Amino acid sequence: MKVYVTGPRADIRVPFREVTLSGDAPAIRLYDTSGPGSDGPAVGLPPMRSAWAAERVAGGTQLRFARAGVATPEMEFVALREGVPVSTVVDELAAGRAVLPANVNHPESEPMIIGRRFLVKVNANIGAASPTSTPEEEVTKLRWATRWGADTVMDLSTGDRIHEVREAILRNSPVPIGTVPIYQALERVDGDPTRLSWELFRDTVIEQAEQGVDYMTVHAGLLLRHIPLAVGRVAGIVSLGGSMMAAWCLAHHQENFLYTRFEELCKIFARYDITVSLGNGLRPGSIADANDPAQLAELRTLGELAWVARRRDVQTMIEGPGHVPMHKIKENVDLQQEWCREAPFYTLGPLTTDIAPGYDHITSAIGAAMVAMYGTAMLCYVTPKEHLGVPNREDVKAGVIAYKIAAHAADLAKGHPGARAWDDALSKARFEFRWEDQFDLAIDPDTARSFHDEAVPAAPARIA
């Protein structure tokens, strides 16, 4: 059951999923990303943050307010949502150790925070991949992803209806929406990366900023001098954005315009309070390439850029790999935190082995749980279809749930206040054979219930 906890002002209403239990077991409140109900995609969600944006007379980003010691309504909201003092939120934002992605033009989103002191977050990718997919279909995918706990959603749409699809997603999304603007820019030059330009990219960013995109991936750290470092790799450059920018740099014998124009880009981001997500264009695409000179050289540049963005009041996070064997995961986080001045880390997986296409939600949930335990703030999910095809509805669910498990396991390992209450409530219900309570508390009540119904009841223990 959805309940709302009201904050210091009446218009701060923080949603939770409250699970009531049988007997005298106390109810438990869980973090809830599913958003308010809706009268359909055409209507969209209520613009709950409109008034808050209007209140910010001078404008400015959450980072700027935090540095000034001002707790915005968004900060009050996330403090309640995370169960931490608002001062922690302000401090972490001010230090650049956390971001609160909230474009002023996306008033429908419920504020959330990404940083190592907070609950580990999960991003799900969606996006129209065929010319025939409709805005309604993408909104359905969005709601499906947030129903299972996606904290942000990236719209990776391509195709003719890209603007329209993104508009529908934004107007119906209770979570921050991220994009990779180079994808749309590339559409405009018919997929020929050598025809990309700063002006074209800038205009694309502004178009998306006006619509309300909350964070954008920009591959500004991939420099001309890094490209030779990737030549001997087993898997080359697997990032689409990275390979496009590398192609542009090589064709023009010029430095990446996203790097040379980064200050200008930051001015745009600051105007809308868009969080910049510095893309990992040289992330390793195989175990053999993990933590190699190419990846680490780019990471150093991302650290420089993070500093530039922060000076411009732009909230910043850093993207990371990819494919990394377990013994090299901690080094990734440690270097990122050192070189990028503790900016939040946002990793794709990582996959801990390459041998299991069809099961990469599992190969990568292992890496995701570990990388989050070491300090990664947000995990980009991987679905079972990774490397094989476009995920369908069941794949999206499988990916989100595997990643919510990884994130929660990391929350427990980091000792996030309150994280263990969920485990304890479920284990107590299990010990006392309160089956309905177990199902209701499960991360996926439908599956737990149906597995139990179809099977012979379990003995108290399955093995010795």
Add this chain to the structure above:
Amino acid sequence: MKVYVTGPRADIRVPFREVTLSGDAPAIRLYDTSGPGSDGPAVGLPPMRSAWAAERVAGGTQLRFARAGVATPEMEFVALREGVPVSTVVDELAAGRAVLPANVNHPESEPMIIGRRFLVKVNANIGAASPTSTPEEEVTKLRWATRWGADTVMDLSTGDRIHEVREAILRNSPVPIGTVPIYQALERVDGDPTRLSWELFRDTVIEQAEQGVDYMTVHAGLLLRHIPLAVGRVAGIVSLGGSMMAAWCLAHHQENFLYTRFEELCKIFARYDITVSLGNGLRPGSIADANDPAQLAELRTLGELAWVARRRDVQTMIEGPGHVPMHKIKENVDLQQEWCREAPFYTLGPLTTDIAPGYDHITSAIGAAMVAMYGTAMLCYVTPKEHLGVPNREDVKAGVIAYKIAAHAADLAKGHPGARAWDDALSKARFEFRWEDQFDLAIDPDTARSFHDEAVPAAPARIA
């Protein structure tokens, strides 16, 4: 394609799955647990090790031979299978850091070794759970589990046909078979643990030993004085064997007869070269109970027992939890290795959170990969039905594959010689768009192929 590599003598023929690749990519040989073909459950597998057992004139366990510096045919076999010098196998067995479970009465099994210097192994549990299941059904499950890579199988059958089912499993198993003899003993006293006795247990062990069971779980470390330590737990005693022995101790106000008679038990084990697996009767059944005084007190006793067993030439491994949050996993392995003189550790998962019934193959694959990286030698799988019901065929496959992934990820992290060749071969195939090679190299070619067929072809990268 199955190929055999012949060892220093013509009757040592080690199976591998050879994957031939297109173009000039070299073929790759993978560890293969699927065993030889069979003319059906009634016929059974060829008793390949009969001659080897007969050669051991004086009798004695693999541990005894290793201590004498003698490389048995079984040791030669596993050295080839693991790609390590036979001296490593002899040394690790002699030091008690590895076990080679091979009952003299199970000549059908292909030798394998369990120890931290070797490939991480995976156990799958099967067993007739309903009175109507037939020996043929259990043999089908066994072959299914080993087809997907189970390195050992535990037969946890209960019911009227328990002896007959076990016989069918042993005669058809190319992998070592483990049991928990207390389960059968309990059947003989109609499920009333207070009626258990040493004599009954001993006779059950001998019956199973004669059939050829390769390793047996014995809950000999759960002592009367440990029981009060488990009283305040969230989940109590979740091990079935553990709870039975605790009930017996409390009812009789006597020390656990498996502890007091342990020397006698070791004499039986030595006679057949049965490996003892010291059960973790007080393993935590919830995150809240992890690494608690009850579990650790029992672990200390298991260390004592390991020493007793080793003196008697009995190969020994130590079972471990269970439910453990990520930050407490390493402590478990470190204490086990210290207290049990580096005897191989054999853990169930561990599950890293309690919140995901229906997905415990994933919650536990995370823990399994980590515990194996820290030094656990064998992982007992957990299926999606854990806590909910008896696993079906698809659950067995899902559990085995999740655990093979965890084991391989740990092999990579530990730098096992040759482990990365598999990842590199697959990633090279991926980079060169050799789709058929990718499918053939996949841990589950069927799933990889069908996911690719059903979906729109993937772009080179799924996210930025």
